[in-house]
Amino acid sequence: MIRVLRGLITTAILLTLWAGIVWIFDLPHYILPGPERVISVLWTRPELFVHHALITAAEISAGLALGGIFGLAVACLIADSPRLQRWTMPALVISQALPVFALAPILMLWLGYGFASKLAMTTLIVFFPVTAATLSGFRALPSSWSDTITALRGQRLRIFWQVRFPLALPFAGSGLRIAASVAPIGAVVGEWMGSAGGLGYLMLHANGRGQTDVLFAALVVLCGLALLIWGITNHLTRSLNRYQAFD
């Protein structure tokens, strides 16, 4: 209840500031439309925004799922081999250092203008935080734990699946939460580069036609969508904390 109230108060303050700026500087609506214009376009054409928001939401969610699985798998594969980590880490870092904008045209060329290229971009953004966080989870095992496990003389594979993997899961979860906050970048950039739907497409389209109110409305919807996806991810990954055994 308090959280809802806090959200409402923050929104009210932002809207007032926004309206105030438009009023004080007497800005034309094609530069900065007032909140009333944006709300009105959202109110009169909800199907337009829902349609495009669903496309973007599908791209982000699928990217999060695929990037999460991929990130976890890569971390598991290289967890036990410092040599493999030394070989793969530079490639993983480069995959993050290259801006997704730079890769977008190539991915478009290879995967086309449809869903696949957006999925690839979102996956690319998501998997690294998950891999890095999971790896740090594997490394976080205190010596008292590894000595205890050594003394039990277990089989390597069983130790991995029954002890080390579950213990790394809370770390993977925090990686996925970080990834969820940046995942929309991949989807929206992909849509800007070329697409037939999605909030990024809608923004570009509205911008070209001077519909600044639609552009802003799409931005507002994107903010809401990003918060929603982050919230859901946050909620889902909290259940991994039952595997939390040490700080």
Added chain:
Amino acid sequence: MLTIRQLDLSYPGYPPLATIDWSIVRGQHVALLGRSGVGKSTLLKALLETPKPPQIQCETTRIAYMAQSPVLLPWLSARDNVMLGARLRGERSSETAEIADALLDRVGLSGLAARAGGQLSGGQKSRVALARCLFEEAELVLLDEPFAGLDRSTRIDMAELCRELLVDQTVILVTHDPRDASDWLEAAWVLSAQQLSGPLDLQAFQDDRELIRALDGAL
């Protein structure tokens, strides 16, 4: 049971160990004292390794280890934590579960076999860890400050339990305060950065100053 000749060791991330000679007779219960950083855990790590360094001759491969913090998987039941070794070796059966339950009874946790490790108190976790040591049916038991982090009365209870249940095993108890277990241990060795000295009479440590002198290598 255990003979160490001219061992000197270092592991990445562990303090180096002075060159030591040590031998323990089967069935002995001894304390290993030393300030932090003199290599007590380095020595335990070497004892747990397979294969061991050639300077260590140990009559058994059945060694159990209890760490400073009770290492329990919070999502597994107390029972499954006790038989973790069997699970990890692929030897789990209904029989092992019965043994685990019986051991939980012996450490005073009857009725808590199904409770998740994460929902046990600190003292209960230590008891589960002790039951796991017993489950391993080891001949040599290494206890690495198992009473650290427990309140005074729980420490006394735990020491009493160890005395009762670890009668047949050879035990090395790493501790800062041998008085916790003085009626159970037979002798103490003191490890310093330069040497391992002992056996020392535990009665000598009834006084704090004597304990400090011992830790400083002055006895």
